Structure formats: structure tokens, C-alpha cells
Amino acid sequence: MKKLLTMAVVATGLTVAPALAEDKIVLGKIPYTLEHSYHQSIVEIFADHAEKYYGAETIVVDGQANSDTTLTAVENMISQGVDAIALHSPDIGMTATAVAKAHAAGIPITTTLIYPESKNAPHIAPQEALSSHRMGVVATEQWIAANPDKPVKVAILDFGGFEQVVALRTAPFVAGVKSIAPNAEVVAQQNGFGNTVKSMEIMLDILQANPDVNIIFGANDDMALGALAAAEQLGRGQMDNGVPLTEVIAGVDGGENAMIKIFDPSSSFKLTHGQVRDNARAEVDTMVAMVRGELPMDSWMEIPTLSQEIDYWNTSLAGAQRFLQENFSFDGSLEELLSN
Numbered sequence: 091m092k093k094l095l096t097m098a099v100v101a102t103g104l105t106v107a108p109a110l111a112e113d114k115i116v117l118g119k120i121p122y123t124l125e126h127s128y129h130q131s132i133v134e135i136f137a138d139h140a141e142k143y144y145g146a147e148t149i150v151v152d153g154q155a156n157s158d159t160t161l162t163a164v165e166n167m168i169s170q171g172v173d174a175i176a177l178h179s180p181d182i183g184m185t186a187t188a189v190a191k192a193h194a195a196g197i198p199i200t201t202t203l204i205y206p207e208s209k210n211a212p213h214i215a216p217q218e219a220l221s222s223h224r225m226g227v228v229a230t231e232q233w234i235a236a237n238p239d240k241p242v243k244v245a246i247l248d249f250g251g252f253e254q255v256v257a258l259r260t261a262p263f264v265a266g267v268k269s270i271a272p273n274a275e276v277v278a279q280q281n282g283f284g285n286t287v288k289s290m291e292i293m294l295d296i297l298q299a300n301p302d303v304n305i306i307f308g309a310n311d312d313m314a315l316g317a318l319a320a321a322e323q324l325g326r327g328q329m330d331n332g333v334p335l336t337e338v339i340a341g342v343d344g345g346e347n348a349m350i351k352i353f354d355p356s357s358s359f360k361l362t363h364g365q366v367r368d369n370a371r372a373e374v375d376t377m378v379a380m381v382r383g384e385l386p387m388d389s390w391m392e393i394p395t396l397s398q399e400i401d402y403w404n405t406s407l408a409g410a411q412r413f414l415q416e417n418f419s420f421d422g423s424l425e426e427l428l429s430n
Contacts, residue, residue, distance in 0.1 A: 115146040117377055118167035118175040123155040126284065126312060127345040128366060129178070131418045135370035136176070144378050146173075155284070157184040164188040164199075174198040174377035180252040182207045198380035198387035200373055204254045209390040212380065214372045218258040218342070221363035221399040226266020228401050229305050229338040229361055234271060236334045237304070242267060242274035245296050245303045247282030247289050247313040259309045259342060267305060277303060282313035289316025290323075297324055306339045311348040311362055314341025318351060318359045331355045332402055344400055345418055349410050350427055352402055361401040366417035368395040 119136050121129035137148040149172060151163035160179050167175055168191060175192055177199060179185050185206035192199035193211070202214040230242060244267055249255050260279070267274045278296045282289035289308060297303055297320060306321075308314030318339055321327035326336035332355045341348055344364030351359040372393050379385040400410055407425060414420035 115140075115144055115173045115378060115381055116171075117146050117148050117374065118163075118170075118172040119148055119150045119373075120153050120160055120163045120167075120175065120177050120179075121150070122153050122160075122178045122180070123284075124152040125155070126310065126343070127347070127418065128310070128343045128364065131345075131366045132370045134419060135367050135417075136374055139371050140374045140378075144374070146374070146378065153179060157181040160184065161188055164191060168192060168195045168197055172197065173381045174200070176200050176202065176373045176377060178202040178204070180204045180249060180255060182254070193388055198377060200376050200380070202369060202373060203258070204252070210388050212376050212385060212387075212389075212391045212393060214369055214376065214395065215392040216258075216365050216369055216395045216397045218363065218397045219262040221397045222259045222262035222342070223266040223269075224399045225307075225340045225361045225363060225401065226263040226268075227270055228266075228399075228403065229307075229340055230267045230270040230274070232360070232403060233304055233334050233338050240302075240304060242271040242305060243300065243303045244274055244276045244305045244307070245293070245300065245317075246276060246279040246307045246309070247292065247317060248279060248309040249284055250281035255309055260307065263307045263340065274305075282308060282316060284310050284312055286312045286316040286319070289313040290319040291316075293317040293320035294323060297321065297326070304334075304337045306337055308339070308341045311341035311343040311345055311364075314339050314359055314362070315347060315351070318357065321358060327358045329356055329358050329360070332360075334358065342397075344398070344413060346414060346420055346422075346427075349400075349414060349424060352400065353407055353410060353424065353428055355402070360403075361399070363397045363399040364413075364417065365395050365397045 140146040153160035186208045205213045277300045306317045328335045339359040340361035344362045351357045380387045411424045
């Protein structure tokens, strides 16, 4: 993030507007929370792409996973006179209010992943449902192949039932599971708050109450890693050279910490999907096109991006290395990390 901080203001809310350059486009970016590596990386790529291809300046304000903080950030960016705003929040009502406020001020705004109640602005739409379904299929196939006599029991950690997270992640994953095991049962689904520590605590309770759970889905990698930590505390979380022994765990995002576990043949965390680079670039390209009048700012349009599925059995280590380099500015060696 070092490069980013030289070109952006990162804060929880700006009370004093910085002087904006008059001779360049200034883009405001409000990620859901900079606590997650996904949002840290998308902000970095966003700012780099804006500067490299458009000579644009980026101002970043952390939404802190809080609707009030996020809306205040939008209002502050409007008062500063940024040229366009990119917003990522699961609160569809607040997002609709933010879009209305920006439009009232004549400022283009784009949303990402979770679209607002009112569809009246361009939206970056990662195609997550396809990859979520695919992960459900692969996880179930691998479990059944290794444990044909054990019925499929699923546990899910989500963000508290947000409609579009269900539509893009949890529901397609379960559909993928049931396409292979029609009698599969979802025995637990709880809010993991997107947090590793909280997810570990919650999954400990789930596994103690339901020791026959054998497929776990975390709606982001942080929750999947928390589920893995809980399983390991209970003497689970294991595979024998990629053969499931206790459960199969899947997540979403594809960051470094997840990849290390996914490609460890002894860990039961084995699948994820994600997209950072193309989402960030699509946000910037769409915002600049609106600023230039090449796209209408008040018309609904979905700009699709691919959320790449990655798993231990079907993705090469070289492919995972490439994904990390392209999406998370990874400059290490995944192979070396796995050998340590």
C-alpha cells in the first residue's frame, strides 16, 4: 500500500477538504473496509490504473464496514468536488441514497458487486455465481470420492443474509453441492461478520454441535480461514495429500493467506474464487467514461467481470502464482512459501 498512500487520502471521514488539482481528473474510491486484503489490493490497483492510464488522482476513504461512515464519506467527497465516486457496500438502501446525493450534485458514481435498490447508475458486476456453483460441485465431488458412505452435511458462514451475497455466493454454492448430492443438508448457516476470529469462534460452536459437517463455505476467505482454524482446534482440518479426511472448506477472494492453505496438500481449505484487478480497472474506466460524457451517469448498465475459480485439484501452482501477482501485487514465490 506504500505507493497508494502517496497519491490518496485514506481516512474514516474527511472534515477538511484537500485542494484538488484543477488540471486532472480526481476519483473518489470508498471500499467496504480496508481491514480485508481484497479491498486493500483493489484500492492499490484502482489508484495505479487511474494514474497510469488517465493521469487521474485518487482519494480513498475507508468505509469501515459501516453504513453511516460510508455515507459520510460520500457526502464529504461531494463537498470536495471530486469528479466521480466508486462505492462498494452491501447496504443497498444506503447505497441508493449515496447515488441520489451524488447525482443531485452532478457527480457520476458507480457501484461494485452489490447494486443499490434503485438501478440508475453503471454497476461493476463480478460474475461470482458461476464460480460459487463450480466450487460447490468440486467440493462435493472430492468429498464423495473419498468418503462415499458419509452423507454430505454443509455449514455456511455469511455476512448476515444480504440478499445479493446470498444470490452470488451462498445459494449458488449450495446449488452446486446439491447438483452432485441431492440429499445434502445445510445444517448450519450463521453470520461470520467477514472476520477470521469471529468466524473461528462461531465455527467451533457449529462443529461441536454438528460434528458430521463435512463441507464448509465461508463467504469470504477471512471466514473460511476462521473455519479452518476452528476445525484444526478440534483435531480436524486435514487432508491426506489432497484427499479429504475431515471436511472440505471453500472461501472467496483468493488472497495470499488463502492460497497458502489451498495448495498445502494437508489442509482442508481447498477452494476459492476472486477478481481484483479487472474490478478495479472496470471501476476506473467506467468513471472516466462518465466524466468524459462517453457513458450516461444516470442509466443502469452492468459491466461484467470474471471471478476466477481456483482449487487444489484443477488449478496449477503456476496459475495460482499468476493470479496472486495480477490481483494482489504478490512479489514472492508461492512455491517457496509452501515449502517453508
